């Protein structure tokens with residue numbers, strides 16, 4: 001009997017991201033600011049080690065830049081066999097709206113410790129929430145990424161988020177996130193392979209070759 005093939009991945013969003021989603025006006029406390037990388041991540045590392053799991057950790061580049069202790073923890077996990085992938089540089093919820101120059105800066109592999117994979121922070125365009133835009137695919141190709149893992153077809157998550165967003169609206173608070181179209185929900189939960197990574201000169205990743 002063969003075992004089912006699964007992959008385990010974690011988005012390492014800082015607590016500050018949740019303040020933005022829930023429209024909290026005060027920022028996280030000094031302790032909470034680094035809690036994900038310094039407190040939650042080592043616990044995850046222990047859990048993964050206990051079960052022999054090699055996970056993919058989607059990291060926010062700016063958080064690593066700001067936190068030497070967090071960087072060390074991530075580097076130790078990379079040495080232990082976990083993949084470090086990109087969750088953008090500053091976790092903008094409107095990533096796909098930023099335009100080519102800013103998108104390219106957000107996913108620049110030099111602004112993080114990732115090498116191959118990308119899971120963009122959620123955008124709000126009808127075809128881009130936890131999805132991928134043609135422009136973003138092209139830029140990922142140009143930057144040598146091997147795969148994209150944006151699609152998040154989780155109906156319970158979508159419904160929970162819709163309820164939270166509706167509650168915030170009723171309370172007159174504006175969330176930093178956006179609820180997109182549910183069109184992505186029927187899609188398969190698997191990464192999107194990109195054309196074979198290759199260094200490019202002047203954008204040599206024709207969109208016709210992109211999935």
Ligand SMILES: [Zn+2]
Nearest residue numbers: 011013087121
């Ligand atoms: Zn995130």
